[in-house]
Amino acid sequence: MKKLFVLVGLLVCLVLAISGVSYAADMPKVSATFCNMLAPDHPQSAAAKILANEVAKETNGNFTIGLQFNGALGSDAETVEATIMGTMNMTGPSAATLATVDPNWYILDVPYVFLSKEQARRALDGDLGKYLSDSLEKSHGLICLGIGESGMRNLSNNKKGIKAVSDLSGMKIRVLENKYHIATFKALGANPTAMAFAEVYTALQTHQIDGQDNPITITCTNKFYEVQKFYTLTQHMFCANTVCVNAKWFHSLPASYQKILRDAVKHMIAEQRKLVDKSELANIKEMQSHGCEINELTPAQKTQFVNATKKVRDAFVTEYGKKGQTMLDLAAKYKK
Helix, strand or coil: CHHHHHHHHHHHHHHHHHHHHHHHHCCCCEEEEEECCCCCCCHHHHHHHHHHHHHHHHCCCCEEEEEECCCCCCCHHHHHHHHHHCCCCEECCEHHHHHCCCHHHHHHHCCCCCCCHHHHHHHHHCHHHHHHHHHHHHHHCEEEEEEEEEEEEEEEECCCCCCCHHHHCCCEEEECCCHHHHHHHHHCCCEEEECCHHHHHHHHHCCCCCEEEECHHHHHHCCHHHCCCEEEEEEEEEEEEEEEEEHHHHHHCCHHHHHHHHHHHHHHHHHHHHHHHHHHHHHHHHHHHCCCEEEECCHHHHHHHHHHCHHHHHHHHHHHHHHHHHHHHHHHCCCC
16 A cells, blocks of 8 residues: 555656646747836836736746836837837837827827826727727737826926916927927917927027926926926826837747736736826925926816817828727727
């Protein structure tokens, strides 16, 4: 009987050993690098550590993701192109950059498509996000695994607290070199001035421009409050960033790795949003401590801005036709 127990024990050990070999064989060594143009302390960069740690943990260290920030591997445009070509596997570009390769993504540059970041999050986690991701994969072989953010775009200036559309009349506002951003501020009566981001602080300091539009965190971390007296929560656009991978590379991964990566990105985006919410509260206090006046629009005042920019949303539908209206409808269904 004792010999029988020993024999059974040996068989169990053998089965477990074989299973372990099989499990290891199912978990090949894979490496990738996540990169972006953002600072290491930006919410997307900080949350990317969760992505790397979770993927490594769930694969026993067999799937590793390196992290590179501050444009160390190139601009958003360069890394997107490299990921499309397959010379890179992963990148974290802005949605505005994706719009230059897939125009459907311009929906995120249209004013007041979202009235709050909460609506934007629901839509981009839901049907609108799927629509955009499907479009990107079909047209360029990129899969968008998740859409994060820097927050809502708001408006700073050094002339007055903005309470009405008419307050913007004639103001020189720095904008992205983007047709919808330019059209938005023209519709609001301002004088939009396209300018590289690196030039903005000096241009504000020397009064070459009167103001700029960026989310709270970007405005604060770049110390624009030193050269801007007013910051108005216009919430006119959602400033999105993404996690994209080469589709062929992704589909070549074992199914277990694909699921692990998708789940890790989902957790990364959730953490990024928490960091954005937390940092915005701290950033507003910091801006106020430096003498920057924070103005929040009333619902009636915000409606003025929404109505004044309707022509830009109409122009988007005119340009993109039925699919343009479809995307606006997909965004609108998540209003509450």
